[in-house]
Amino acid sequence: MNSIRVPIVEKILSANDQLAAQNRAFLVCKNIFSINIMASPGAGKTSFILETIYGLKDKMKVGVIEGDTAAVTIDADKIIQAGMPAVQINTGGNCHLDAVMVAGGINQLPLDDIQLLIIENVGNLVCPAAFDLGTDINILIASVPEGDDKPYKYPAIYRGIDVLILNKMDLLPYISFRPDYFTQGVQILNPGLTFFPVSCTTGAGIPAWLSWLETKVLNSNK
Amino acid sequence: MNSIRVPIVEKILSANDQLAAQNRAFLVCKNIFSINIMASPGAGKTSFILETIYGLKDKMKVGVIEGDTAAVTIDADKIIQAGMPAVQINTGGNCHLDAVMVAGGINQLPLDDIQLLIIENVGNLVCPAAFDLGTDINILIASVPEGDDKPYKYPAIYRGIDVLILNKMDLLPYISFRPDYFTQGVQILNPGLTFFPVSCTTGAGIPAWLSWLETKVLNSNK
Numbered sequence: 001m002n003s004i005r006v007p008i009v010e011k012i013l014s015a016n017d018q019l020a021a022q023n024r025a026f027l028v029c030k031n032i033f034s035i036n037i038m039a040s041p042g043a044g045k046t047s048f049i050l051e052t053i054y055g056l057k058d059k060m061k062v063g064v065i066e067g068d069t070a071a072v073t074i075d076a077d078k079i080i081q082a083g084m085p086a087v088q089i090n091t092g093g094n095c096h097l098d099a100v101m102v103a104g105g106i107n108q109l110p111l112d113d114i115q116l117l118i119i120e121n122v123g124n125l126v127c128p129a130a131f132d133l134g135t136d137i138n139i140l141i142a143s144v145p146e147g148d149d150k151p152y153k154y155p156a157i158y159r160g161i162d163v164l165i166l167n168k169m170d171l172l173p174y175i176s177f178r179p180d181y182f183t184q185g186v187q188i189l190n191p192g193l194t195f196f197p198v199s200c201t202t203g204a205g206i207p208a209w210l211s212w213l214e215t216k217v218l219n220s221n222k
Numbered sequence: 223m224n225s226i227r228v229p230i231v232e233k234i235l236s237a238n239d240q241l242a243a244q245n246r247a248f249l250v251c252k253n254i255f256s257i258n259i260m261a262s263p264g265a266g267k268t269s270f271i272l273e274t275i276y277g278l279k280d281k282m283k284v285g286v287i288e289g290d291t292a293a294v295t296i297d298a299d300k301i302i303q304a305g306m307p308a309v310q311i312n313t314g315g316n317c318h319l320d321a322v323m324v325a326g327g328i329n330q331l332p333l334d335d336i337q338l339l340i341i342e343n344v345g346n347l348v349c350p351a352a353f354d355l356g357t358d359i360n361i362l363i364a365s366v367p368e369g370d371d372k373p374y375k376y377p378a379i380y381r382g383i384d385v386l387i388l389n390k391m392d393l394l395p396y397i398s399f400r401p402d403y404f405t406q407g408v409q410i411l412n413p414g415l416t417f418f419p420v421s422c423t424t425g426a427g428i429p430a431w432l433s434w435l436e437t438k439v440l441n442s443n444k
Contacts, residue, residue, distance in 0.1 A: 040263045041347045041376060042368025069348055072374050093378055095317060095348035123375070125263045126291055126317035126346055145367035145390065146264025152294050153345070154263060156315055168367065174396055176423075201398075 016131055019099035023106065023134025027117065032063075033217040034117040036097075036133045038157060039141035041123030044167040046075045047200035048141055049118050053082050055210040060115040060217060065089060065105040067097040067122045075120065085109055096127035099134055116217050125150070129157040136220065137162040144168045148178045151185030158189040163196070165209070170199040238353055241321035245328065245356025249339065254285075255439040256339040258319075258355045260379060261363035262372075263345030266389040268297045269422035270363055271340050275304050277432040282337040282439060287311060287327040289319040289344045297342065307331055318349040321356055338439050347372070351379040358442065359384040366390045370400045373407030380411040385418070387431070392421040 027034050039045045046066075053062050064086040066076040071090045079086035087108045089101050102119060109117070119135060121128045140161045142150055145168055151158045158164070164186060172179075186193055194212070198205030249256050261267045268288075275284050286308040288298040293312045301308035309330045311323050324341060331339070341357060343350045362383045364372055367390055373380045380386070386408060394401075408415055416434070420427030 040345070040368075041372055042262060042365075068375060070375060070377050074371055074374060093348070093352075095346070122348065123262070124317070124346055124348055126315070126344065127349065130315075143264075143367065145365065145393065146262075149296055150263055152296060153290060153292060155292050171367065171393065171396060174393060 016099050019103055020132040020134035023099055023103055024136075026106070027134065027136075028220075030111050030114075031221050032111065032114055032117050033220040034119065034135040034137075036119045036121060036128075036135040036138045037141060038121045038125075038128045038138065038161075039123060040125050040143070040146055043123070043141045043143040043146065044200050045120050045123070045141055046078055048165060048167060048198070049120060050078060050082055051198075051200050051203070051206050052118065052210065052213065053079070053084050055206060056116070056214065057083065059214060061085075061113050062116045062118060063087075063109040063111075063114040065097075065102060065109070065117070065119045067091060067101070067120055069093055069095070069122055085114070091122060095122055095124050096131050097121050097133060098131045102133045115221060116213075125154040125157050129160050137216075139163045139165060141165040141167050142182075144171045144175055144177050148182040149185070151182065151189055155189050158186060161190065161193065163194045164190075166195070166197045167200060169197050169204060170202050238321050241325055242354035242356035245321055245325055246358075248328070249356065249358075250442075252333050252336075253443050254333065254336055254339050255442040256341065256357040256359075258341045258343060258350075258357040258360045259363060260343045260347075260350045260360065260383070261345060262347050262365070262368055265345070265363045265365040265368065266422050267342050267345070267363055268300060270387060270389060270420070271342060272300060272304055273420075273422050273425070273428050274340065274432065274435065275301070275306050277428060278338070278436065279305065281436060283307075283335050284338045284340060285309075285331040285333075285336040287319075287324060287331070287339070287341045289313060289323070289342055291315055291317070291344055307336070313344060317344055317346050318353050319343050319355060320353045324355045337443060338435075347376040347379050351382050359438075361385045361387060363387045363389050364404075366393045366397055366399050370404040371407070373404065373411055377411050380408060383412065383415070385416045386412075388417070388419045389422060391419050391426060392424050 076086040076088040298310040
């Protein structure tokens, strides 16, 4: 008698993870590199996205999905003024985007014209970390005025990211912020994490980020 | 025949609201004035609480409940170093405190020695707004580096508060922040809201806040 063969039990994905996987497969099929940007309220997500759009505008077209808890279009308007297509998702008070909302947003963008999709999540350091949206990479924007202890206080989001941006470096002279203490906390949670200190006000550090991102997008479109 | 009398249907409180009401009744019974402090990560909640404790230390004893998403005691340690009793609640990754967690925290404090209870909520502008903890007042700490558009983007939390603190006023010269635009957004959502612009770095504005708070605590203990 042959031995009984037990099929490998696949991980049963949650509903969100299943739809995130679909988003991912669809974006890959469309040759679109995608980024989920998370941060505290006011860390500079929209400014950072605008710097990215302006920096890449002669090289690729960028679509943006703006997550907001209310029906304000302040951020989406800025993107459209910068000449790129943007869709606003109003979460209706919800504290994060999920893969369902993103699937709805993707379908409103001119996908055949876009090489890069940037998703601006709701300003929140806790909840967005638990919801995969199906993007290629997850980015956290920290900012100097938030303080150097944030990796220690919000470890979950620092653990799950692929790139860390530290924004508002221009404010370093006016704020008690120990870069070593911050970096040490990050390294404990996410060793070797790709890291760009920047200032969206002065533009410092932005070229290094753009160069890294451009390479990623080009490689993904091969 | 007498007309049928329909009893007034009382609002059925959610489980959280019921326990919040119990917390409130218990704290009133103990003659403790209580504050729920909400803010984005890094707006300066702990610094503001420390300024409040130091400013009132010759006048009353303050107990503090520290809400954190992780098992770090950075904030609670600072309160204890300032000579006041503190309890840390680790939400286990949850994005807000609720009335159940607070009930557990209250019972670990030396209640007979305390005239003021300060609860530091999890750093988050969305979720804490939906959970009454049973405190006398709810405070939001905004901060200048977060930007002047936050009332427009996070209206729910601005609508539900009793006092607004605008912290990090010392950074105003270095940041593009329109006080009029900020204030206008606040007034639309919460007309006549009690408002204190402060800097926990320079101490500016703190005396006005302390004076207001002291009057509130004394009146509640009559």
